[in-house]
Amino acid sequence: MSLEFSAGALQEIEALKGQYPDVRALMLPALHLAQREFGHVSLEAEQLVAETLKVPLSDVHEAVTFYTLFHRTPPGEHVVYLCRTLSCWMRGADPLREQVCRKLGVHPGETSADRKVTVLESECLGACEQAPVALVDGDFVGPLDSDKVDQLLERLRR
Amino acid sequence: MSKSEPILTAHFDDPESHTLAHYRRRGGYQAIESAIRSMKPEQVTETVKASKLRGLGGAGFSTGMKWSFVPKDNPKPRYLVVNADEGEPGTFKDKWLMLKEPHTLIEGMLIASYAIGSRRAYIYIRGEYVRPLERLQGALKEATEAGLVGAPLFGSDHRLDVTIHVGAGAYICGEETALLTSLEGGKGFPKLKPPFPAIEGAFKCPTIVNNVETLSYVPHILKRGAEWFASLGGERFGGMRLFAVSGDVVRPGVYELPLTVTLRELLYDHAGGIRGANGSTELKAVIPGGSSAPILTAAEIDVAMDFDSLAKAGSMGGSGAVIALSTDVDIVEALYNVTRFYHHESCGQCTPCREGTGWMDKLLARTLAGGAREGDFDNLVRIARNIIGNTICPLGDAAALPVISYVGKFRSEFDAYLQARQGAA
Numbered sequence: 001m002s003l004e005f006s007a008g009a010l011q012e013i014e015a016l017k018g019q020y021p022d023v024r025a026l027m028l029p030a031l032h033l034a035q036r037e038f039g040h041v042s043l044e045a046e047q048l049v050a051e052t053l054k055v056p057l058s059d060v061h062e063a064v065t066f067y068t069l070f071h072r073t074p075p076g077e078h079v080v081y082l083c084r085t086l087s088c089w090m091r092g093a094d095p096l097r098e099q100v101c102r103k104l105g106v107h108p109g110e111t112s113a114d115r116k117v118t119v120l121e122s123e124c125l126g127a128c129e130q131a132p133v134a135l136v137d138g139d140f141v142g143p144l145d146s147d148k149v150d151q152l153l154e155r156l157r158r
Numbered sequence: 159m160s161k162s163e164p165i166l167t168a169h170f171d172d173p174e175s176h177t178l179a180h181y182r183r184r185g186g187y188q189a190i191e192s193a194i195r196s197m198k199p200e201q202v203t204e205t206v207k208a209s210k211l212r213g214l215g216g217a218g219f220s221t222g223m224k225w226s227f228v229p230k231d232n233p234k235p236r237y238l239v240v241n242a243d244e245g246e247p248g249t250f251k252d253k254w255l256m257l258k259e260p261h262t263l264i265e266g267m268l269i270a271s272y273a274i275g276s277r278r279a280y281i282y283i284r285g286e287y288v289r290p291l292e293r294l295q296g297a298l299k300e301a302t303e304a305g306l307v308g309a310p311l312f313g314s315d316h317r318l319d320v321t322i323h324v325g326a327g328a329y330i331c332g333e334e335t336a337l338l339t340s341l342e343g344g345k346g347f348p349k350l351k352p353p354f355p356a357i358e359g360a361f362k363c364p365t366i367v368n369n370v371e372t373l374s375y376v377p378h379i380l381k382r383g384a385e386w387f388a389s390l391g392g393e394r395f396g397g398m399r400l401f402a403v404s405g406d407v408v409r410p411g412v413y414e415l416p417l418t419v420t421l422r423e424l425l426y427d428h429a430g431g432i433r434g435a436n437g438s439t440e441l442k443a444v445i446p447g448g449s450s451a452p453i454l455t456a457a458e459i460d461v462a463m464d465f466d467s468l469a470k471a472g473s474m475g476g477s478g479a480v481i482a483l484s485t486d487v488d489i490v491e492a493l494y495n496v497t498r499f500y501h502h503e504s505c506g507q508c509t510p511c512r513e514g515t516g517w518m519d520k521l522l523a524r525t526l527a528g529g530a531r532e533g534d535f536d537n538l539v540r541i542a543r544n545i546i547g548n549t550i551c552p553l554g555d556a557a558a559l560p561v562i563s564y565v566g567k568f569r570s571e572f573d574a575y576l577q578a579r580q581g582a583a
Contacts (some may be wrong), residue, residue: 016321017449019278019319019321020361021235021361021363022320022342022343022361024342024344025323025341025342025343025361026322026343027344028323028325028326028340028343029323029324031326032285032324032326049452055343058345059343062344062345063326063343063344063345065507066328066345066346067285067325067326067327067328067345068326068327068328069285069286069325069326069327070326070327081286084495085247085449085499086247086405086445086449086481086492086496086499087248087404087405087410087481089246089495089517090405090406090435090483090486090487090492091405091435091479092435101447114300122274122286122327123245123247123329123503124211124246124248124249124329124449124499124501125249125286126244126245126249126253126284126286126287127250127253128247128248128249128250128402128404128405128410128479129250129402129403129404129410129411129412130410131404131405131410135288137284138288138289139167139288141287150313158189
């Protein structure tokens with residue numbers, strides 16, 4: 001297998017083993033580590049996690065496909081989650097998402113041709129006071145309007 | 159006015175409120191110290207019970223009562239799990255507590271762990287909360303270095319080790335049994351209760367799952383007394399809570415207020431009144447406790463925001479998330495948004511929820527596309543009624559209750575879609 005965890009990641013996994021009574025509980029921590037190390041969780045990375053934790057590959061695959069935050073293909077340089085749930089929708093999330101996708105020439109779930117921005121639709125992000133809101137590389141950005149979307153995309157594509 | 163002085167949010171404006179030094183300066187970690195030095199664990203539980211603190215994640219169950227359910231004679235380890243998987247649409251209060259008051263949460267955890275006899279705690283935080291996670295990690299590092307976490311406390315043999323467990327994007331994991339399944343490494347499937355987690359939870363051991371805000375009030379209750387906290391509320395509930403207000407209001411945000419506040423006061427006196435996306439200043443409806451809560455009309459907002467009053471009004475206090483809908487909002491579209499959410503987030507384990515949310519989603523999508531048919535809305539309600547009570551976890555009910563209440567209270571708006579189609583035909 002060509003994919004390997006770094007020494008640092010392996011150390012983190014070893015440290016975590018002492019914090020749970022069952023190694024299976026390391027599923028999400030190990031998958032997060034894999035995503036941090038490799039940028040996305042490929043099938044190869046799933047195999048690596050399965051072997052590292054000594055759990056069936058099917059369990060790893062089940063977890064990766066159940067949760068929404070694992071990228072199964074390489075994302076762009078920046079990841080933008082656009083909230084579509086009630087408060088954001090009421091404050092205009094739909095037209096803003098269309099604007100983002102039009103400007104980038106993508107559908108939700110896709111990455112711009114310059115590989116700069118991946119656009120993902122999301123359910124409630126927990127930032128309704130900033131509706132309509134986006135989660136951009138870990139930071140909440142909002143309330144968005146048409147001008148702010150343009151500025152955001154300009155910043156991300158620089 | 160002193161009754162509504164903020165407790166958890168009192169230092170939100172201070173840019174240093176998240177640091178250990180700041181927390182110590184205002185008496186931080188004194189409550190756990192005096193609890194360990196002068197109280198037995200059972201006394202702590204009794205104090206919290208007497209304060210009438212109720213679970214502020216959504217269920218509203220007595221916190222002290224929950225703690226008292228941990229069996230005394232079970233030799234297995236006991237776990238404390240913090241539910242920081244805040245995901246109920248409209249809810250964003252725990253995010254601010256973790257950003258601004260992470261040490262208050264940690265002290266609340268220390269006290270809870272002492273009360274229930276737990277030496278290992280997990281904080282399950284939603285993966286989208288990247289900055290709150292960083293704050294928690296920073297606070298945990300400070301607390302560990304200060305000997306408050308991971309070391310015997312104040313000359314006793316009680317110690318608590320804390321691990322932060324990061325979720326990966328799944329609303330269902332906010333439901334406590336799904337959260338535990340997820341913590342154990344599985345996909346987030348809820349489990350049947352009983353056994354309740356207090357008897358058999360994480361890793362088949364007695365486990366107490368408490369919400370971030372609930373635990374954060376605990377140090378204050380120990381410091382200022384159960385009676386003080388109880389006196390802030392009413393007969394069956396103590397204290398204040400953090401209301402997360404969003405949607406069509408002038409000032410969306412977190413408001414920490416006594417549970418005796420009315421929905422009208424919250425919307426108009428605190429959140430600045432109504433402002434729709436297209437400028438409407440007229441309220442049409444409010445969802446008072448997260449998107450699962452049955453909707454209230456503009457005529458029903460003179461209701462106190464405690465769990466019991468809202469239940470009596472036919473809705474629920476839930477997570478304290480208040481979403482205001484102005485007359486700019488089409489109720490059918492709003493219900494479609496909510497229903498699509500539950501369809502997307504249904505874990506798929508129980509047939510009534512998996513299939514029912516799908517049919518409700520499809521039926522509403524067809525209505526909005528101009529395809530409403532005679533009998534559709536009765537069918538919609540019938541599907542919803544067949545979900546309620548027939549699923550393992552409350553997500554099914556959470557999907558069904560909005561459908562029943564929106565159609566019940568705004569039937570003419572639904573029928574207008576049917577009439578528009580018939581008119582066109």
